[in-house]
Amino acid sequence: MRTLLFALLLPTTSLADGFVPITDRETFLSYVQDRDLRLGVLGITLNVEPDGTIEGTAVRWEVTGTWDWKDGFFCREMDWSGMPIDYNCQLVEVRDGSEMRFTVDQGAGDSATFRLR
Template identity: 55%
Template sequence: MTTFFKTAAIAFVLSATAATAQGYQAISDKATFLATLGDKNLSNRLYGVNLAVSPAGQIAGTGAGWEITGTWSWQNGYFCREMNWGGDPIPYNCQLVEFNGQEMRFTTDQGAGDSASFKLR
């Protein structure tokens, strides 16, 4: 995959919001995040993203057919992660996490940036 295409795909996935979805509640601690996630994966079928987020701080999955790996931690009320998507780094970023009973929404830059929503499957 070319770097340009990957960058465009990442930007597109990260900016995809569930604008019509209401009722999101912020998750502010690791225990609540893990309890909400349970043993499910984060999935956005429209963009072909499926991610497993382990309690041990690992991220693994695929996006648009390319492997995604990474690490995460919980810091000051935010999900902080860095990843690699098909050989291209996705820089470290701390994100606001919200849940509406069906989807988990991640908003970059501690809630000030782009959002992406994922179903729990």
């Protein structure tokens, strides 16, 4: 279970599916500020705050972390109930203002799509 959650928190790519890349911090914050990022099937709820912190839960366990925006990518490191989730810079894309996809390794790796609530 931890491996699956780790892969999802790390965040597949395709531009033909309506997702539009976000390339700057201000646009990113306009979507996530005061909203939850949710991946319901695994019970993941995350809040990404303007002050560079990440808080939430995954499978009822606490998630904490920090983030920054670097060279057009969302870069973060997190801790999931004592399990470190390594630093990684991710491509962020949004669709219809209601879904946000994070793709690890600057868009070259696996992805996870969250609902914005």
